[in-house]
Amino acid sequence: MRIVKAIYGWFDRRYNITPLIEKNVTKKRVPKTLGWAACFGGLSLLIFMVQVFTGVLLLMYYKPDPVNAWDSVTFIKSNVSMGWLVQRIHTVSANLMIVMVLMHMARIAYYKVYRTPRELHWVSGVVLLMLTLILAFTGYLLPWTQLSYWGAKVGTEIPGAIPVIGHDIVRWVRRGEAISGETLGFFFALHIWIIPATISAFMAMHFAMIRRTGISRPL
Amino acid sequence: MSCDKPCEQHNGRRTFCRTCIGAMTAASAAMVGYPVASFVASQPSRIGENKPLEVPIDQLVQGQARYETYRGLQVIILTTPDGPLVFSASCPHLGCAVNWVSTESLFRCPCHGAVFNPDGSIVSGPVNEPLKPIPFEVKDGKIIISV
Structure with missing residues (x-):
């Protein structure tokens, strides 16, 4: 404990961190009338961080090609020490994250927090919902099971209903006519890097805007 | 305070x-x-580590090398007219896996050009030691490596 304090003190004397922490965390004031329902946004972020962490762990053993994908996931679940736990946390949290985001949105909608000056909070939030869903959808294909294969097939068929360009979109998303190793590689890239990076950028904007306008004060 | x-x-x-x-x-x-x-x-490579490596002799082709993995190490099973030979595929120079070039009947290391005879002895290149032979036994028509 004393060591931690000494290290903290060393940095604090140089960079004066304490007022920053007090202003943003320990002495930050939030409206008294906020209830438990105001937690869901923060919980979404917390789950996202859990996902990034467990996802990085899974990456150590996962192999993103059709020959090895299923085997490597089975290997994680049955051979890697605590692998079943890490894999299960990652799948369960994916569902939980969607639940949290939806609960958060339900509260915002119910209390009409989206009104001026917070319209863009809502818009960026809707983008975050979409990205969360894409994250879940792309992750679903990665274990390369029957369920994920057919799930991806049905899911990527949906844009086909768009007139004229629909079929081209389907082909683009699948990286070909059918779900194949190309699709797996593309979904893998989306799932582990492109979408998480985009989501992080939108989260940063979302939080910066909330800081700027302050938390909405319920009556 | x-x-x-x-x-x-x-x-x-x-x-x-x-x-x-x-x-x-x-x-x-x-x-x-x-x-x-x-x-x-x-460590994934440790799983099944204690199982001996078994290769049926009738699957081997005369004058050809077969690459197998045993305890996380690449081994070469070379079939010569005098019978099979087993080497570690790792070049004694810096550890790249050597290639068997059947047209020349030589092992060639792709990294720094070391060349070895089919019996593992040095022909040329930046090496001081021959290819490391791996002890094996032949039983029931199978090559068994269990060291």
């Missing part, structure tokens, strides 16, 4: 709470830390 009498009593309670919170934090950290550490430390 200056303290008068009633405050000192208070301090004992505070220390107790601090200790409890500290212990709970440590327990939580261990609950996360242990699974993560053991997950990261798992």
